[in-house]
Amino acid sequence: MQIDLGPRLDAIKGKAREVATGVTAKHAAQHDRDYSMPVETLSALKDIGLLTISAPKRLGGDETGMVNLEEPLGFLLVVEELARADMSAAHCFQVHAHTSQLLSAHASKEQQDRWFAPLFDHGGILSWTGGEPGRTARGQYNMVSEATPRNNGFVLNGIKQYGTNASEGAWNVVTVSLPDMAPAEGFLMVLIPKDAKGFTVDAEWWRPTGMRACVSPKLILQDLFVPHEDILQGPGFYPKSKLGARWHLGFSASHLGAAQGLLDFAIDYLPKRGTAGNPHSQRAIGEMKMRVAAARNMVYHAAALWQAKRIKEAEEYSLMAKLYSISTAEWMINETIRIVGSTALLETFPLNRMMRDIHVHSTHANLHNTAQSIGKSALGMNFDSTEQQ
Numbered sequence: 001m002q003i004d005l006g007p008r009l010d011a012i013k014g015k016a017r018e019v020a021t022g023v024t025a026k027h028a029a030q031h032d033r034d035y036s037m038p039v040e041t042l043s044a045l046k047d048i049g050l051l052t053i054s055a056p057k058r059l060g061g062d063e064t065g066m067v068n069l070e071e072p073l074g075f076l077l078v079v080e081e082l083a084r085a086d087m088s089a090a091h092c093f094q095v096h097a098h099t100s101q102l103l104s105a106h107a108s109k110e111q112q113d114r115w116f117a118p119l120f121d122h123g124g125i126l127s128w129t130g131g132e133p134g135r136t137a138r139g140q141y142n143m144v145s146e147a148t149p150r151n152n153g154f155v156l157n158g159i160k161q162y163g164t165n166a167s168e169g170a171w172n173v174v175t176v177s178l179p180d181m182a183p184a185e186g187f188l189m190v191l192i193p194k195d196a197k198g199f200t201v202d203a204e205w206w207r208p209t210g211m212r213a214c215v216s217p218k219l220i221l222q223d224l225f226v227p228h229e230d231i232l233q234g235p236g237f238y239p240k241s242k243l244g245a246r247w248h249l250g251f252s253a254s255h256l257g258a259a260q261g262l263l264d265f266a267i268d269y270l271p272k273r274g275t276a277g278n279p280h281s282q283r284a285i286g287e288m289k290m291r292v293a294a295a296r297n298m299v300y301h302a303a304a305l306w307q308a309k310r311i312k313e314a315e316e317y318s319l320m321a322k323l324y325s326i327s328t329a330e331w332m333i334n335e336t337i338r339i340v341g342s343t344a345l346l347e348t349f350p351l352n353r354m355m356r357d358i359h360v361h362s363t364h365a366n367l368h369n370t371a372q373s374i375g376k377s378a379l380g381m382n383f384d385s386t387e388q389q
């Protein structure tokens, strides 16, 4: 039985599915080969109004998502459907949507007018780069990239990495530290326009095994001046807001979609190959279907908890949904290979790309940390769901 989403969410899911099958799937292999962005998908999403699903209402968007908790499932359905065809395209949309949600809720009207203008004008996308070499070990708010106060703003120096969308980004959120301040207190978010002086985007850096089309460059900040009007809120705002808890479900939806994509592939492939009669294959398909359905229920339920503003429960459930979706997608890689056989791994088929994408994308989260937080919560201990992304 399908989960009853209601007419609005059904329509969003249906529109995203059309883009995923009609556009995304057709270009995925080429972008994977070329390490190039899924520009056709982003353009198709703009044409049907989904690229602005989390942009401010007063500018023409739908203003939904995980920050204001208005219809959070909407954009997650788009992530899920895109990931079913191509996880890279889904991640480009996800980063853009998360950034839109952050800015719709926390930027001033004047800032939104400027930062969202390229999006409404020509589909200009947004990026958000927190990543830095060695950040995991230092702690997620401990940036080596620095912002030194100067005249009416700050001068930035440093190296960022993993900036999904930044090679195309019209505006780019970048995180830096203020000197001589504790990491969380001095943590600053700035917005950098595409052609800013001192902003170098090195897309050649992005040569991963999988997720090749979600081009996530290295960014070099060199004496880059950012005026006060391009600072989001102020120092310490992001750690204090605990917004890091809001992004787990995006990753859950992405792995859910990828798992469904593997199942779609196997169900299509086995009968064509004449091997659907194998009892072991039938058992595997049955178990895969069950786990994908369970993952979907968890993701949708977590979104409902957020919408009901049951925050603590929503945080814990989102971690569970993420852990379950990622481990399901990873488990399904092996199950799928066992039943389809080696010919399906040739480049003519999408399976090869899908497996590499899941492997690389799952490294975003340290699943042991995720499980530990869930365990702490179950044991009645304090847990901080912003600790890992």
Ligand SMILES: Cc1cc2nc3c(=O)[nH]c(=O)nc-3n(C[C@H](O)[C@H](O)[C@H](O)COP(=O)(O)OP(=O)(O)OC[C@H]3O[C@@H](n4cnc5c(N)ncnc54)[C@H](O)[C@@H]3O)c2cc1C
Pocket: 091, 095, 128, 129, 130, 131, 132, 133, 134, 135, 136, 137, 138, 139, 161, 162, 163, 164, 165, 211, 214, 216, 360, 361, 363, 364, 365, 366, 369, 389
């Ligand atoms: C496809 C893709 C897209 C991405 N897009 C973005 C983006 O748009 N914006 C962005 O900011 N970032 C993005 N990232 C980066 C991501 O959020 C992580 O910062 C990055 O994957 C960390 O990789 P690393 O090699 O630097 O890990 P390392 O820092 O080398 O850590 C490797 C491993 O060490 C272990 N570990 C060591 N110390 C600790 C500790 N103290 N706590 C927890 N674990 C520890 C963990 O198992 C961890 O996985 C993206 C990553 C991928 C793969």
